[in-house]
Amino acid sequence: MPYSPARNRFYPSYVEDPEPFWAKVDVSDSASDCWPWTGHRDARGYGRTTKRATTAHRIAWEVTHGQIPVGLFVCHRCDNPPCCNPDHLFLGTAGDNARDMAAKGRVRGGGPRRFDREEARRLLASGLGLRATARMLGVSHSSLRKAVTKP
Numbered sequence: 001m002p003y004s005p006a007r008n009r010f011y012p013s014y015v016e017d018p019e020p021f022w023a024k025v026d027v028s029d030s031a032s033d034c035w036p037w038t039g040h041r042d043a044r045g046y047g048r049t050t051k052r053a054t055t056a057h058r059i060a061w062e063v064t065h066g067q068i069p070v071g072l073f074v075c076h077r078c079d080n081p082p083c084c085n086p087d088h089l090f091l092g093t094a095g096d097n098a099r100d101m102a103a104k105g106r107v108r109g110g111g112p113r114r115f116d117r118e119e120a121r122r123l124l125a126s127g128l129g130l131r132a133t134a135r136m137l138g139v140s141h142s143s144l145r146k147a148v149t150k151p
């Protein structure tokens, strides 16, 4: 199927045929175990696929539950970025995600707020304004603007 930017947010192939997706996940018999993505991982440890400009655990959510509502994040209960076990994933807002990460000690105090630039671009592309996106991500609109205009 040719790449289609208009359908990029919900590229249908894995949903119609999730077999090749799960083939790259180390699926365990136990629902309580983590199911790590065996393919490429990004700098933060999230699974990446060349088919979709998104992370493996988001695809795991989509093929299990359907489309992720705009503006929501797929978070890990297990705090294991490459994990694709649907039982370990939950939908949250950017605020939930930030609180969750802070609770798990993944936010270092003092430094600038870190957020997913790709997520920010996606939110902006979905028509959410700069200020609303900044509020959702918990950052100032000036730092958001700086981040998304950087190459």
Ligand SMILES: [Zn+2]
Residues within 6 Å of the ligand: 033, 034, 035, 078, 079, 080, 083, 084, 085, 088
């Ligand atoms: Zn897990």
